Amino acid sequence: MPRYVAKVQYDGSRYHGYQIQKNGTSIQERIEHALLLIAKRSPNNPIKIVGSGRTDAGVHALGQVIHFDFPASIPATNLLRALNSILAKDIRIVQCKQIESDFHARYDAIGKSYRYRVDIQRFPDPFKRQFTTHHGYPFKIERIQAGLAYLKGEHDFTSFCSTKTDKQNKVRNLYQIEANIDSHNQELVFDFRGNGFLYNMIRIIVGTSLQIGDGLKQPEEMQRLLQVKDRNQAGPTAPPQGLYLMHVEYKEDPFDSE
Amino acid sequence: MPRYVAKVQYDGSRYHGYQIQKNGTSIQERIEHALLLIAKRSPNNPIKIVGSGRTDAGVHALGQVIHFDFPASIPATNLLRALNSILAKDIRIVQCKQIESDFHARYDAIGKSYRYRVDIQRFPDPFKRQFTTHHGYPFKIERIQAGLAYLKGEHDFTSFCSTKTDKQNKVRNLYQIEANIDSHNQELVFDFRGNGFLYNMIRIIVGTSLQIGDGLKQPEEMQRLLQVKDRNQAGPTAPPQGLYLMHVEYKEDPFDSE
Incomplete structure (x- = not known):
């Protein structure tokens, strides 16, 4: 069977995350369901998709790969x-390509980029409630930036990992970690x-960074x-919604033209 | 009783329009309900708000005045x-001010501005489905602009009015009517x-303009x-959602500082 790779965008607001759940609709389930309809197959004979990783309920994607x-x-x-x-x-599937049968969306991934958007208007923007987190208090961006600088590079991130994890090794390498004010959109x-x-x-x-920005914690x-x-x-x-x-x-790049 | 004027923004996606409806929640109902709670009054003694005009189900507002x-x-x-x-x-209430007791949000209004946003990306943006209308076909903006030019000024707009209206006089004056490509956001x-x-x-x-842009109708x-x-x-x-x-x-301007 030929293998395909696809780039997927989703607004996670209505979903219980990327991965198939017992209770609630997931991105994975909707895509597998659509593939089944295209292949005219019975649900007893599912077509499984493999994502680069999970995203939680309410989290969005501009470049998920499956x-x-x-x-x-x-x-x-x-x-x-x-x-x-x-x-x-x-x-939305924004790109799709046939690919070598040994390509693996999760195992072959060597890095990921994430963005987190904070609405810093005085009153939360009614159009951004599902796409940002609102933070209406005054804060100091320099304090946030000074705090983040400590996290760059290879560290054990146990303090920044949910205790619900099943991962043993908590060492990760952060190549880039930045906070900036987007004054046009009034976002952090x-x-x-x-x-x-x-x-x-x-x-x-x-x-933690927002607490540092507010003065509740020191950057150090x-x-x-x-x-x-x-x-x-x-x-x-x-x-999750930011x-x-x-x-x-x-x-x-699996989407490079051959 | 003192009179107040307020500027209201809303994402109309979840509402059955601005005006109170028998079946479905409206913007007006939610604001009147909130005023009642603040005044600690019983629902038998409602506080009525008056808007500058209605907006339909799914229509948004950045500057509704009540x-x-x-x-x-x-x-x-x-x-x-x-x-x-x-x-x-x-x-969101973005401005609020006490005002003369003869101010009337609807009767005193002398003009209104509206915007309509069309997502012109090849595939509809998953984050804009409630905030734009998608139009994925190629079109000519010059044709749309040429058509709109005929509508500028004072005309009888009967052809552009729902037959469900109860208004007799269909003459309106359009001061400005424009269509532009926002290439950064890929919108018309x-x-x-x-x-x-x-x-x-x-x-x-x-x-009608989209049909003109597509070549289905002539600008004339x-x-x-x-x-x-x-x-x-x-x-x-x-x-409605665009x-x-x-x-x-x-x-x-009722929000000018006194």
């Missing part, structure tokens, strides 16, 4: 159009790029948190 | 904060300013439509 084996060899552009005509408007924007991210890692870093606290390896000493987990999976990196 | 008489004289900034703390996040944006708008008028003008058709005064000969009514009430004009 792969799947399809029972017929059809042009990737036709497959893309067929999927988009079936899927709800809050999930966090950008992250790293070789991998732990469960809730970005949301805990953002929650970030360094101490890396050392103590204790989730309970970090700040709260920021809400978080976006932006890009998944592979050794070779 | 007035109401409140049973106590409290600082407008306190009223604004109290309202925002009660209202759902998709309705229509801007309208006039002394008043008929029921579905903008949505029918947009629906707009002139003919003004003459024939027949709704059935115009194009379809474009969907439409925004941007601004309501009064002789004197």
Whole structure:
């Protein structure tokens, strides 16, 4: 069976996350359902998709990558159009390509980029409630930036990982970690790029950073948190709706034209 | 009782329009309910708000204007904060001011501005499905602009008015009517300013304009439509979710500091 790779965008607001859940609709379930309809197969004979990783309920994606084996060899552009005509408007396949049968969306990923958007208007923007987190208090961006600087590079991020994780190794390498004010949109924007991210890692870093910006914690606290390896000493987990999976990196870009 | 004027923004996606309906929640109902809670009054003794005009189900507002008489004289900034703390996040009071008791949000309005946003990306943006209408076909902006030019100024807009209207006089004056490409956001944006708008008028003008852009109608058709005064000969009514009430004009800006 030919293997396909696809880039997926979704507004996660209506979904219980990327991965199939017992209770609630997931992105994965909707895409697998659409593939089944295109292949005219029975649900007893499912077509599984593999994503680069999970995203939580309410989290969005601009560049999620998936792969799947399809029972017929059809042009990737036709497959893309067929999927988009079936899927709800809050999930879009933006690229699709046939690929070598040993490509793996999760195992082959060597890095990921995430963005976290904070609405910093005095009153929360009614049009951004599902796309940002609102933070109406005055804060100091310089304090946030000073705190984040401690997290750059390779560290044990245990303090910034949900205790619900099943991962043993909590060492990750953050290549890029930035916070900037987007004054045009009145947003505080966090950008992250790293070789991998732990469960809730970005949301805990953002929650802690907002406390540092507000003056509730000192920027140097970030360094101490890396050392103590204790989730309970970090700040709260920021809400999911500000978080976006932006890009998944592979050794070779799977969407490069051959 | 002191009279207050307020500027309201709302994401209309979840509502059955501005005006109170028998079946379904409206913006008006939510604001009147919040005022009742602040005044600690019983629902038998309602506080009525008056808006500059209605907006349909799914239509948004960045600058809707309302007035109401409140049973106590409290600082407008306190009223604004109290309202925002009660209202759902998709309705925001952005300005509030005490005003002369003869100010009337509807009767005193001398003009309105509306915007209509069309997502012109090849595939509909999953994050814009409630905030734009998608139009994925190639079109010529020059044809749309040429058609709109016929509508500028004072005309009988019967062909661009829903037959469900109860208005007799269909003459309106359009001061401004523009269509431009916002290439950064990949949108086609229509801007309208006039002394008043008929029921579905903008949505029918947009629906007809898209047909002109696609080549299904000639730009000159707009002139003919003004003459024939027949709704059935115009194009379809474009969907509500691209439409925004941007601004309501009064002789004197009610939000000018005294």
